Amino acid sequence: MIKLVALDLDNTLLTNDKKISKVNELALKKLSAKGVKVVLCTGRPINAIWHYIEQLGLTDPADFTITFNGALVINNTSRKTLAKQGLSKADLVPLHEFSKANDFPLDILNFDQVYPITDLVKSIYQLGGGIKFEPMTFDELPDQLYAKVVAAQKPAILDKMVASLTPELKKQYHVARSQPHILEFLSPTTDKSVGLHALLQHFGWDESNLMAFGDAENDAGMLKSAEIGVAMANAQPAITALTKYHTGTNEEDGVAEFVDKYFKLD
Template sequence: MTQPKPKIVFFDIDETLYINRGEQRVPESAKTALRALKQKGIMTAIATGRTIAVLPEKILAVIEECGIDMIVSINGQYVSYRDKMLAAFPVDKQKVAELTGSLKAHQIAHAFVAREGLFTVLEDEHSAAALEALKLPYTQDSAAHERYDIYQMLVFYTEAQNDAVLPLLPQGDQIIRWHPHAIDLLQASGSKARGIEAALSKLGLQMSDAMAFGDGPNDMEMLQEVGFGVAMGNAVPELKAVADYVCPAIDDDGIYRGLVDLGVIDAGIV
């Protein structure tokens, strides 16, 4: 295995950098790792499915405390670098209007994901279960797409409802199931990898300069396309299968131990 020598390292949030269960926290060892990367002159970045407006308070504190440089949000659809927009890929407004109209007509709960927040339409037991699982703050607003650029949509339904819901969704768009009651609906070309590549090109960097840590299905393209992809020990099996390396689980100081084992940072007191 070639030892990675990244110039920038990307971290997914939920169950990679942030334990979103029980006490909900960023492991102290992960903070140590972030500081160690900065000390070595390696940039640090977030790469998440969340929009910036619904980042957990503890993640916002870590961004400030550890000097995280970049946030790749909404599965790569909106990228900010040191608080300034670097790349953005909004969905066509007419497409959004037509889709929400169709979903409302069939009483399918869904939500708009904008830079400004998460806005729900037609809440039900499916949306409640999914949004509660990640403790996602949201506002009920069926007209949000008229005021804000929409970068992604969430549609709330189970796999048992596929026959009823799938014909309503745009052909060719990506469907990524992140909860038994919810999917991310992305543009066909949308991914964390696209957002990362667009941002790095503006900074004069290549994908080969990047390293990334993730745990879920929406991290697949990111881990495959960066120079070195790391799956958490708690990652889904299909992500581990494409990763260059599998580090210990988040609960077992995975980020810190992975970076030390790979020689990216030096071992020290956690």
């Protein structure tokens, strides 16, 4: 029995202009009213998506969000951490050296702010929600736990970066292309599926109770682990191939289309 529905945001729940349609909003509110948990799963911090959380009414004491692609599971109202993992500054040294040698940008995120690395080429990374950006060199970077690293540039440049990654770097990080212009580096054990597993255990459930929606590389783990993993019609071909469940595009209210039929919401 499905008890929790996990939703990627960009190109899944959100339209191309970064909005939750009224059709999707109504369907998810009906789902919540039936007692099914609705959980947003994103690479962003919670403050950057708070308007979506409020729009869907996910503000009860038992509501959570998977942030930083699984590195942080956080309670929406208390902001208490349920699960957390990340990378140390020492873990980031090989990635910094690679980026410096090959002229690639990096933005390093802890769980509160962004550090654009100024001894590398300039990044195009942007993040809403009033998140602080504090540019500095890698040497100046504080010695603390980091949620993830983002390389943000034109898709062609990131294609080159992916092609240049050594086998050693691929082992050291979980590398995922979340958008054409964003490549993310996480700890090897960080994934949306890992954050969701912690949340499911918190409620006394498991993956047989999970439905997940996604479109991109950083959604692969949760789509594979879920009892029902749903790929959007606009998903990357490799994501479409992961699951037998498919729905309309993010522009066609694909999320609402699937949950309406599955849960018989009408």
